[in-house]
Structures are given as structure tokens and as C-alpha cells.
Amino acid sequence: MSSIFAVAKRIANKAALLTLLPALVVCSGSKSTGTMPTPGTISDLAIAAAADTAVTLSFTQVDDGTGQPAKYDVRYTAGTISWSSAASAASGSCATPVAGTGVSGTITCDVFGLSESTSYDFQVTAFRGTLNADAVFGSPSNIARGSTKARVTSVTVAPASASIAVGAAVSLSAVVKDAQGNVITGRNISWSTSNSSVATVSTSGMVTGAGTGSATITATCAGKSGTSTVTVTSSPPPPPVVTTVTVAPASASIAAGATVTLQATVKDAQGNVMSGQSVTWSTDNAGVATVSLAGVVTGVAAGSATITATSSGKSGTSAITVTAAPPPPGGTLLFQEDFENANMASRGWYDNTNVLLNTSEHVAGSTGSAEYRFLAGATSPTNGGSQRHKFTPSNSLYISFYMKYSTNWVGSTKPYHPHQIYVLSTLDGDYDGPSQNFLTLYLEHNYQNGGRPIMSMQDNKSVNYSYGALPNNLIAITENRSTAGCNGTAESNIYTECFNFGTYWYNSKQLEGPVVFQPNPGAGYKSDWNFVEAYFQLNTIVNGIGQKDGVMQYWYNGALILDRHDILFRTGAHPTLQLNQFLIAPYIGDGSPIDQSMFIDNLKVGTGRLP
Secondary structure (H helix, E strand, O other): OOEEEEEOOOOOOOOOOOOOOOOOOOOOOOOOOOOOOOEEEEEEEEEEEOOOEEEEEEEEEEEEEOOOOOOOOOOOOOEEEEOOOOOOOOOEEEEOOOOOOOEEEEEEEEEEOOOOOOEEOOOOOOEEEEEEEEEEEEEEEHOOOOOOOOOOOOEEEEEEEEOOOOOOEEEEEEEEEOOOEEEEEOOOEEEOOOOOOOOEEEOOOOOEEOOOOEEEEEEEEEOOOEEEEEEEEEEOOOOOOEEEEEOOOEEEEEEOOEEEOOOOEEEEEEEOOOOOOEEEEEEEEOOOEEEEOOOOOOOOOEEEEEEEEEEEEEEEEOOOOEEEOOOOOOOOOOOOOOOOOOHHHOOOOOEEEOEEEEEEOOOOOOOOOOEEEEEHHHHHHHOOOOOOEEEEEEEEEEEEEEEOOOOOOOOOOOOOEEEEEEEEOOOOOOOOOOOOOOOOEEEEEEEEEEEEEEEEEEEHHHOOOOOOOOOOOOOOOOOOOOOOOOOOOOOOEEEEEEEEEOOOEEEEEEEOOOOOOOOOOOOOOOOOOEEEEEEEEOEEEEEEEOOOOOOEEEEEEOEEEEEEEEEEOOOOOOEEEEEEEEEEEEEOOOOOOOOOOEEEEEEEEOOOOOO
């Protein structure tokens, strides 16, 4: 037997008991044959749910088919309330029925989570008997309160479609809304896939490609659903893997001070060249050959070294042999200084003829040396400024001397200074400062946990300002330019500077060698007497054009350390420029960090290498 009850919608005062009117209409059918009747239904129940409440359902017994009044045992499954709309909008349960032989009775159902001014359909599951009279709301103060939930009317999945590769994943999201288009949060959402062999989906909406094809992913909340179409494509091929690294040339022979550029070729397993790969370079013998980040190898001293290029764990090598460069042709002695006595002026020195002779520190066979002592904070040594000596103008200059440092020597502790020895040109004055000239050559040692030789030059007075802002490369435009940096540099693999020095632009280029003056006792120890040689040869001028064939060489205790034969010192604008002025002028621009000394003995200056 079934009973269906239609209740008109009505919202009553929230604070009062709500009575649903009109009364329930009873419809009876055939007598029961033992099968549970269709549950009674209260339809379109309009509830103002400022608070959760209890629904009291009154009923009257009917004939149970035996002709006798039936017991009012209202039978329903586990006392549950089922909802025919707004499926997850509310929850509740009904009290245990009372069995007896009366003509009427009640079922009280506590209902939670109803939304204000929202219609709900619900039914008490499988009771026996006929609901009659009316259904009313019990007092809200007598029941537990719960959270209010709005009715779900739509579920939308984003993105609406997606394409992923096999094994890849995409995260979908579901937006739940009510009838007014408001987003509802905190609801349980279930996810499903139409084809798990193509795409699977997790409880959080994460879709993973399982095989090629298409699958519909569905998100369901309170009986409402939304979908997304996911297309799964085949997996992309794995990225190529570095398999071999080859270095060219595989072997090379260079002179100490010369350079050679190596090239690394990286290939995959199929032999395809891989571009854009990171390559690191290393040497197994930095005392023989060094290598830059770009693969430029510089010979340091005679011997052999292996240069290695590495990319993604794979390596290739090149065998480098460094030979000693032939010495420059024998030259003519221009002047020499043994520092045996203090009468410097009598031997051609001028400007500053003061010398601090040290009779305790000198080479074998000598009686004294020149000491250049820096007090802490001093920029110049105690004996004063530039000691100058003119010599016969020459296109080449060889300089040799013995040098040692005090055991506490740290130099400037900066990557620049101290300046030590300078050579000026015939275009510069007899008393010109060494920092602003047509040509100044520098020979010095920068101490950074050991002394490194520096051979450099500047030609600031040759800088051409007429063609625009500096630096400005004028190599292909005019010979009326500097060669050291501000107007372009002809050499490769050489350090250059160009910066505004206030009243003029300072530009320079320099070669730097490895550590030769060692910080600890042993061969080449800084506090022992070590023999230093340097050679400068100006480049030639052909048809008014400066040729890149000048020479810079440096020897340490007889070993050739720097050897370059591609230096441009002068342009066709100064074809007759020569060297003719020698200076000893130690200088630490930031001030000496400590009280320290350097010593020079047995100085020789000539046009070529001297015995």
C-alpha cells in the first residue's frame, strides 16, 4: 500500500513552531499482502531553517488486510531519512518507533543542515501504516543545531578539456554552485573516469595518463555532475643523453706564454652533435698549462699537461706539450745598477736619488741591495718617489734583476698593485708621471697568496675621443687611436681596462702569469733571492699601419712564464715612438696593509737578453 502526501510550500516565523498547512491528504490503495508499502512522501517542504529542527509526522492506522486494526509498528530502515532532491544538503534520522495497538502515533525525525528558504523533498523509508493529519516542526530549542548547507544545483570542472602525455598528469578542479550562482565550498566531491585504461583520476581530481585516447572525467556532488574531456597522447621521446665528448685538437704544442684554443664537441648515443651543452674545462698540471672557462690554454712552463673537457659526466681530453720559447736575440747593455753604494746620481739616476741600502740582504758576490720599505698605511716606500734613469732610445728592452720579499710580505692584498717598475717612451717627458702617457710599460708582481707576474701597458694620451662615447672600437677606422682598450684591442685573450679617471680616461691591457713567488719555503720562496727577467719589443709599422707583432716575455729563475708575440704597442700615428726612460717607483694606492719590504739587487737593462 502506498501513501503520497503533498504539502504546500510555506515559510513561517523562524522563532515559532512551524505548522505545515494544509493537512496531509491520505490516499489508500489495495490491502497489504505482506510487502512493505511504498514510503510516504512529503513533497516540496518549504522550511525557514534559521535553526535545525525536528519533524513530527502523525499517522493513523489502517486495516492491515486482516480486517483487524493493525499495530502501529511503523517500519523503516535504520530510522533514516532519504532525500529525493538536494541529495546531500541535509542529514537526519528518525526515532525508534513504538509498537502497540492504538489508532494513532507519531514519528519524530531530527533534521540537520537545512538551508533557509529552500525547498526539500524527503521521505521516511518503508513504514507500515498511513501518515495522516499533519506534520509539524518541533521546537528548535529542544534539538541539536548543525551547519546550514545550501542546495547544490551545478558542478563545473576546470579545465573543460586537457591534453597530456602518457605518464603525465593534470590537476582538475570542481566548482560547486547553488541556484543563485553562489560558490559552495566544503562539500564532498567524488571523481570518476569513463575509461581507466586511458586516464585515471584520484580522489583530489589529479588525472594521470595511462594510455592513448580520450576519457571523460566526472566530478559529482549532491547528485549533480560536471565533466572534463582528457585526451592522452603518446609519451614524448626521452631527451638525448650526452654519450661522448671530443676535444680538438687532440694534442698541441705551444711555447710557454703562448695560447691555443680547444674546441669540445658533445654528441648523443646516435652520434648527433648536441648544441648548448655546458662544458667545464680543467688541467691536470697548472704549473705547465692553464685553461680558461672558454677552453683557451696558456702555456706556463716547459712540460706536459692534459686538458679535460667535461659535459654531463662525460669527458674528452687534449694532450698539451709546452716548450720553452727561444730567448730574444742577444742585446746591448744600456745600463746596470748593483746598489753597492748610495751615490745614485753619479750613475745616471735622477728625480729621486735616495736609496735605502741594505748590507744584510744581497745576492752572492754583492755587498748590498736596495730596500723599498712600506710602513703600514704608506702608499710609497720610505726612500721616496720615482727613481728615474734615461737610456738610449730603443725599440726593445730587456730587464733583469734579483728580487726578494720580507717573510711577512702580503703586497696590497688587492688584485692590483703594488706597481714596481715602469718604462716610458720618447714621446713622454723626463718628469712625467707614469699613469698618464703616450706609452707606459709596467713590470710588477701582484701578491695573492703568492706573487704573480704582471706585464701591462697603457697609452692614455693616445685615446681618441672624437668618434663618440668610450669605449669605442676604432681599429678599422683610424690609426689615430689608443691600443690598450678604450679604442679597441687587437689581441685576443688579454685583460683590458677602460674607465673614466676624472680628467682623462685610463685604458690598459695586461698579461698575468701564475704564482711564481711562493708563499712557503721551498723552490721559488718569496723570501729567497729569485731571478726575474722581462723583455718588451715594440711592434712594427708597415705602410702606416701598426702590426700586431710586438713581444712580451717573462722568465722566473730561468723558466719562461709569459711569452706573447702578438702585442700591438703603437699605431701608425706614432711610428717613431721608442722606449727611453726607466723608473723604479713602488706604489700601493690603498696604502700598505702592514710594515713590509721588498729588495732589488744586480739590475741590468739592455736591448736584448743579456748573460
